[in-house]
Amino acid sequence: MDTVILLSRLQFAFTIMFHYIFPPLTIGLGIILAYLETRFYLTKKPVFAAACQFWMKIFVLNFGIGVASGIVMEFQFGTNWATYSRFVGDVFGSALAAEGIFAFFLESGFLAVVAFGRQRVSRGFYLFSVYMVALGSIFSSVWIVVANSWQQTPAGHHVVDIMRDSGSGMTPWVIDGIVQRRAEIVNFLDLVFNPSTVQRLSHVLLGCFAVGAFFVLSVSAYFILKNRHQEFARHSINGALVLALISSLGLAINGHTQAQNVYRYQPAKLASFEAHFDTGRADLNLIGWPNEKEERIDFDISIPGGLSFMVFDDLTFSKPVVGLDRFKPEDRPPLLLSYMSWRVMVGIGGLMIIASVLGLYYNWRRTLNDKRWLLWCFVFGIGLVMASNQAGWIGAEVGRQPWIVHPPVVWNEDGSDLVVGADGFYEYQEREGLRTVNAVSPAVNAQEAATSLILFTILYLSLAAVWIFVLDRKIRKGPEEIEITEDGTEHGFQDASSERQHARLSQS
Amino acid sequence: MSYELLCIIWFILLNVLLIGYAILDGFDLGVGFLHPFVAKDDTERRLVMNSIGPLWDGNEVWLVTFGGALFAMFPEAYASIFSAFYLPFVLLLFALIFRAVSLEFRSKRTSPAWRSFWDILFFAGSTLAALLFGVAVGALMQGVAISERGDFLGSMLDLINGFSVVVGLFTVALLAMHGSIYLYMKTEGVLQQRLYGWMKGSWYVYVILFVVVTIWSTMFVPASLQHFRNTPVLWVVPLINVLAIANIMRAIRQERPFYAFISSCLVIAAHIILFSANLFPNLVPAANNAAYNITIFNGASSRLTLTIGLIIVAIGMPLVLSYTSLIYWTFRGKVTLGPDSY
Numbered sequence: 085m086d087t088v089i090l091l092s093r094l095q096f097a098f099t100i101m102f103h104y105i106f107p108p109l110t111i112g113l114g115i116i117l118a119y120l121e122t123r124f125y126l127t128k129k130p131v132f133a134a135a136c137q138f139w140m141k142i143f144v145l146n147f148g149i150g151v152a153s154g155i156v157m158e159f160q161f162g163t164n165w166a167t168y169s170r171f172v173g174d175v176f177g178s179a180l181a182a183e184g185i186f187a188f189f190l191e192s193g194f195l196a197v198v199a200f201g202r203q204r205v206s207r208g209f210y211l212f213s214v215y216m217v218a219l220g221s222i223f224s225s226v227w228i229v230v231a232n233s234w235q236q237t238p239a240g241h242h243v244v245d246i247m248r249d250s251g252s253g254m255t256p257w258v259i260d261g262i263v264q265r266r267a268e269i270v271n272f273l274d275l276v277f278n279p280s281t282v283q284r285l286s287h288v289l290l291g292c293f294a295v296g297a298f299f300v301l302s303v304s305a306y307f308i309l310k311n312r313h314q315e316f317a318r319h320s321i322n323g324a325l326v327l328a329l330i331s332s333l334g335l336a337i338n339g340h341t342q343a344q345n346v347y348r349y350q351p352a353k354l355a356s357f358e359a360h361f362d363t364g365r366a367d368l369n370l371i372g373w374p375n376e377k378e379e380r381i382d383f384d385i386s387i388p389g390g391l392s393f394m395v396f397d398d399l400t401f402s403k404p405v406v407g408l409d410r411f412k413p414e415d416r417p418p419l420l421l422s423y424m425s426w427r428v429m430v431g432i433g434g435l436m437i438i439a440s441v442l443g444l445y446y447n448w449r450r451t452l453n454d455k456r457w458l459l460w461c462f463v464f465g466i467g468l469v470m471a472s473n474q475a476g477w478i479g480a481e482v483g484r485q486p487w488i489v490h491p492p493v494v495w496n497e498d499g500s501d502l503v504v505g506a507d508g509f510y511e512y513q514e515r516e517g518l519r520t521v522n523a524v525s526p527a528v529n530a531q532e533a534a535t536s537l538i539l540f541t542i543l544y545l546s547l548a549a550v551w552i553f554v555l556d557r558k559i560r561k562g563p564e565e566i567e568i569t570e571d572g573t574e575h576g577f578q579d580a581s582s583e584r585q586h587a588r589l590s591q592s
Numbered sequence: 593m594s595y596e597l598l599c600i601i602w603f604i605l606l607n608v609l610l611i612g613y614a615i616l617d618g619f620d621l622g623v624g625f626l627h628p629f630v631a632k633d634d635t636e637r638r639l640v641m642n643s644i645g646p647l648w649d650g651n652e653v654w655l656v657t658f659g660g661a662l663f664a665m666f667p668e669a670y671a672s673i674f675s676a677f678y679l680p681f682v683l684l685l686f687a688l689i690f691r692a693v694s695l696e697f698r699s700k701r702t703s704p705a706w707r708s709f710w711d712i713l714f715f716a717g718s719t720l721a722a723l724l725f726g727v728a729v730g731a732l733m734q735g736v737a738i739s740e741r742g743d744f745l746g747s748m749l750d751l752i753n754g755f756s757v758v759v760g761l762f763t764v765a766l767l768a769m770h771g772s773i774y775l776y777m778k779t780e781g782v783l784q785q786r787l788y789g790w791m792k793g794s795w796y797v798y799v800i801l802f803v804v805v806t807i808w809s810t811m812f813v814p815a816s817l818q819h820f821r822n823t824p825v826l827w828v829v830p831l832i833n834v835l836a837i838a839n840i841m842r843a844i845r846q847e848r849p850f851y852a853f854i855s856s857c858l859v860i861a862a863h864i865i866l867f868s869a870n871l872f873p874n875l876v877p878a879a880n881n882a883a884y885n886i887t888i889f890n891g892a893s894s895r896l897t898l899t900i901g902l903i904i905v906a907i908g909m910p911l912v913l914s915y916t917s918l919i920y921w922t923f924r925g926k927v928t929l930g931p932d933s934y
Contacts, residue, residue: 163674170667180659205922532678536682
């Protein structure tokens, strides 16, 4: 069973990280598409249509892989995490179903018009379709983040015994002496707006916008460096730099308040992020390496009292912060992974702010084209931005361990410390949560789990290689000129029907 | 509204989602199966692929929504079925990924080797997906051995037997027929004439397998007839089914492909209703102990979740249907190749 748990966790981590390459790109590019198509609609300048067309092709490519790798995630809850699915289905499933009905249909339907329908619909309807695609891709992030936030900070539900007809009325369902339980909805709105939904959703969306902005910056900077498609690159870079700065700054501000929220509801997670072992005044560690055995940070360079300030906005730098010593060893998240992913995310976030400020400054001085070192930073920066997105999620999910559904945390009356037992440790209410080790499918054996993991690894690595290859060619080719006729419709039915004639001729 | 009624409504809604998926993505999968056989050169292959180009991912959303709804409304069944069919479903996911990426990647280079590679994956992905859907249906009809908690006790080989494989082949034939009628409507010229033969041929194969599956299930899968004895009105469904099958050939002969297409949609819907009627009220029949059956009542979510789900559907479904029809209307008519095509 231990092997199955390990393999299932590896498989989930691997498949979700692969999947999460694509949604941030489509969500971020959706905003860019909406902006460019609006400019085209208002100005009728062909450069905007060409730019929109170029990003749209990349959007479609990413969307296709995103959809296919997304179905894997939906199936995987059932295939590998059956016990979890039974426990959370009543609350988690409705969010997933809502996502399908409200977001995916909208996105995929209108994407068909955007990708294939420029010649088939009016300009106004085309613009509307672009908006709907952007909206649909944003919606698609809403419900899954709601569901994930519920796992972090559950609300609007209660955990109940499953009742079964035992012949003499409904009684709790007991198997091998264990009462079977599950979470059930009590209040849908409390579930949707659980204590972390709004914070986390804002953070996720800002992260996606940053990916979109830095992706556009990367490609545009490449064109400027290679002295190609200058007009296109200039137009793209102006908007992208603004979006990059807004989203990076937003991430920092929102990240600060979100960390405070994490401390309130998941203190063990924040303590692991910061490798904060001893409850009390907390330093903000800048450089170091956590030493789990001796419960300290090696090579430690810290701001004294810095974490106390960050958690409580406390100007005295002295308020006590609950540390890992409040939790039993088996209730602590994996330390090194939480600590490192948190640092990678925050560190890259800082670089993003610096890069976008510099970019905007030089762009304003009209000297950006001469700053080749900065342009090269932008070309490869997208890799770091995506790594930052991934690291954020690793921190969020690893920091939640050992729980798959985190139980609520009880604070003392003035909220300064946890209510601890006689042994000095915080006692989680086991009944209210679900441990990851208890969540896997009993029906799956190690051989099956290993087979699927190996197959997924091979498939996804080859897909990633082909994707990068195709994307690279597409970017190198650059945007294509779009002919605009006098009434503002490009290509138009004439071209379409001549293509059709051609298709007919080549058949016969 | 009583809790039992809510469960039954959700069972019906799941059928609606499944029928929607099978009809819409059904022709996509059928087109994928026919792709290497009916298209002889690159232009024809592109025409075949572009006939489903703007539609396939929207069609696949029906499966996503079906999966989400099953998870939300009948979590016990979702967890048991998906973990029982572990490797077959992993393969199914691979098949759907192959189908998706071969559509996206094929057009990105012109080299014949590149295109042939994605052609093969497109065919293999579509065919494997159809086959596995059928195998899963066939295995579920016979019931599976599960523990009291609903966890599968057998191995993958228990799921793959004569009956489930025949249902798998039957599904491939059905979707090939469905797809060929769809392609016939979307194409013209030589390609369309070639499809005429495929429509007829796949109809004959389908009818033979239909007879085999019907006899096999009525004689050897005892559960399949019980509801017809108790509720004779159900006989309407197989009646419509048979009439629709006959009408497909009639419409093909009269060269009225749209009527044939409507009939084959009816056939697909009838098959799914028959499958559900044979399961009802079970979602997962336990072959080892009927007391362990996961039914639509003991496997359902709470009353509040079922009600919230209904509200979501009431708001969402009209929207979904309106933009689905909008998209199909936008892309009506014969498929053509333009600058945006795959």
